[in-house]
Amino acid sequence: MRCLSLFIAGVCLVSGCDPCLVGVDDGFCGAPSEPLPPCEDDPFCDTPSGPFAQPIQVTLTGDTADLDGGGTAMVVLYGFDANIADQSADIVRRAEVPIEAFPLDVELEFADALDRIWGEPSSEDARFYFFAGVDLDDDGRICPGDLEKDYDAAGGVGTFAAAEAEESHTVPIAERTAPGCSL
Numbered sequence: 001m002r003c004l005s006l007f008i009a010g011v012c013l014v015s016g017c018d019p020c021l022v023g024v025d026d027g028f029c030g031a032p033s034e035p036l037p038p039c040e041d042d043p044f045c046d047t048p049s050g051p052f053a054q055p056i057q058v059t060l061t062g063d064t065a066d067l068d069g070g071g072t073a074m075v076v077l078y079g080f081d082a083n084i085a086d087q088s089a090d091i092v093r094r095a096e097v098p099i100e101a102f103p104l105d106v107e108l109e110f111a112d113a114l115d116r117i118w119g120e121p122s123s124e125d126a127r128f129y130f131f132a133g134v135d136l137d138d139d140g141r142i143c144p145g146d147l148e149k150d151y152d153a154a155g156g157v158g159t160f161a162a163a164e165a166e167e168s169h170t171v172p173i174a175e176r177t178a179p180g181c182s183l
Helices: none
Strands: 005-008 011-014 056-061 071-081 090-099 104-108 126-135 147-150 169-172
Touching: 056 071, 056 126, 071 104, 090 104, 126 169
Parallel strands: 056 169
Antiparallel strands: 005 011, 056 104, 071 090, 071 126, 126 147
């Protein structure tokens, strides 16, 4: 499987593979190495297909006035096996990008999503959901006064199957009112 890093607004969003393989000094490795050859030139290249071929498109929406000058948008894609009772979800991808206005479009790599879920479920059994937030004070956490939308697996609201990953996903964000902080 081809390993890539994704850059949005100059921020590296690592795909989970060794970022040193992509030939980019993204802060996770030493000196950059040689770039990988294009897939068509590599006889061992396993090109993902179906819902895993393209990144997931996520659009964060909200009231730009709530941003109060900007902050850092955080999007976390969680995955779990729907056939395992009481299984906690695993982080499949996480992106952090600067935000100044809504809507904000973010792409999350999806090629090795099933490999990142405990038990490596089949594509029919895997389910996914998002956490999205905006850290207004850039302290690295989403706390009361910051913005968020947290879906979970419990009620099925906001969850989707691998086959639905090709659809674009809209996540509405509003002020966090729950006590404490997350992330």
